[in-house]
Amino acid sequence: MTRLRNIPLATLLTRWVYPAVIAMMALALWQYPTWFGQEIPYQTAAEQEELPDYGRAERETVAREFRAAWVATVANIDWPSAPGLPVAQQQQEAIVLLDKVAAANMNAVIFQVRPQADALYVSELEPWSYYLSGEQGKAPEPLYDPLAFWIEQAHLRGLELHAWVNPYRAHHTQGGPVSEHSIVNTKPELTAKLANGMYWMEPTREETIAHSLSVITDIVRRYDIDGIHYDDYFYPYPSYNEGAPFPDQDSYAAYQQQGGRLGVSDWRRAAVNRFVKDIYREVKRIKSHVKVGVSPFGIWRPKYPETIAGFDQHEQLYADARLWLNEGWLDYFTPQLYWNINRVQQSFPMLLAWWQGENHQQRHLWPGLSSNQVETNRGSDEIINQILFTRALLQEQTGQVFWNVKTVSENPRFAQLLKDTVFYHQALVPASPWLDSTAPLPPEVRYQSNTDGLSVSWQPRGDEAASRWLLYYQARNKWRYRIFNKDILSHQFRQQDEVTAIAVVAVDRNGLESERIDQQIAGR
DSSP: OHHHHTSOHHHHIIIIIHHHHHHHHHHHHHHOTTSSSSOOOOOOGGGTOOOOOOOOOOOSSOEEEEEEEEEOOGGGSSSSSSTTOOHHHHHHHHHHHHHHHHHTTOOEEEEEEESSSOBSSOOSSSOBOHHHHSSTTOOOSSOOOHHHHHHHHHHHTTOEEEEEEOSSEEEOTTSOSOOTTSHHHHSGGGEEEOTTSOEEEOTTSHHHHHHHHHHHHHHHHHSOOSEEEEOSOSSOOGGGGTTOOOSOHHHHHHHHHTTOOSOHHHHHHHHHHHHHHHHHHHHHHHOTTSEEEEOOBSOSSTTSSTTOOSOOHHHHTOOOHHHHHHHTOSSEEOOBOOSOTTOGGGOHHHHHHHHHHTOTTOOEEOOEEOGGGGGSHHHHHHHHHHHHHHHHHHGGGEEEEESOTHHHHSOHHHHHHHHHTTTSSOEEOOOOTTTOOOOOOOOEEEEEEETTEEEEEEEOOSSSOOSEEEEEEEETTEEEEEEEETTOOEEEEEGGGOEEEEEEEEEOTTOOBOOOOOEEOTTO
16 A cells, blocks of 8 residues: 555556556447447448437536537538638528537537638738638628637637637648739748648748747737637648658758758657747737647557557657647647547547546646547447547546537537437536636625516626626426526526526636525525
């Protein structure tokens, strides 16, 4: 016992607890592929296979979970559905997407605002996106700001909005012709053409780092976003250049002539590491409450952990994602774990547990899930199981991000399954106490019985504005709750709800809760 007490908690978890949990779950999955209930033979969707009954877990205190989806604008994957649509149609499509996300009891969207060194918002630094108007540099007509619109509409529905940027992609093959406004033509010295027709900025150039950082800080300063998010496109995947080296030989030769001693791989990684560290520092300097998230490729390197095989992002994308997590240069980490639980060489549970073992700063670990597979029952079952495993491992700091929003926006069956089972209860985004340790003051609460039932209202107290309101209520000897956005300051219960006690809690932008003060309803 004395020896165990001297072993760090992280070591105990990594060496003994996580492997034991994974082994038990793997055994259960091998014996019972659906995790719960009866084992069923997988069939095609056309055969009307029934999903297992996952049931609903009762809760008396608020759930904490990041429930998000990526909304891709590149190649018009998710929004808008085509370039050049009328503004009214663009806005209506956005509203429909957000309505469906909110209806599934999700709480965030990650909206792509910079797909190819362009802007889906008003910018003086980069041109209007081709994916909006069908012509890069052309503003929407009538003029509106899509990012501002998305933020407003997301917040009205109680959803966080994270602005997603691609760090270095200069032009996509499905981004229309290279325009006079493109960085390919305005700053040609920063870009290189790849074999597949894309253009890429050179990540080691000072001007590249400065430009991309200016774009990100400009968004943070001017928009009421909840997070800045960037993805795995640091250096391009090798296939983009048909396996040939990234064309930065001249820059590396100049580095060596100036006395640089790093090998080419370390030189590239050092530039990416600097960019990642600088983003975090600058965002926190401007607005400390804006979360910084990164979604790298899901495997750090083959053999980490031992049974894992696959693509080496450390050597191919020059992304040392483990270092970023170890150092805490982010607020949430979303590795793209796009493999199924029973895929041994890229095992979802093994990889998630390994990343958690590397989470020395205890940042949020919210994996990216390949949720487009939910078109089949087998795929739906897989995603539900991944959510359940993530909860088991991460407890009250759990979360996930769906690739992509079509998981709920174009699959009503799965959206309803989420709402009926694993997302049955609303959830707050887990708190980020390293960003803020001061809880908001509880609101002033009033209630009044009337012929319709019970009217409850509340008013904020203190200087810090609430981001959400959490209304607890007791009915038939059980506590339940509702989450409201910051603009809602009242709620009407029906007579048949039989509410006997209430409490209203303020929640700030970092997820911290005010004191909970229960009030018994007189005469009930």
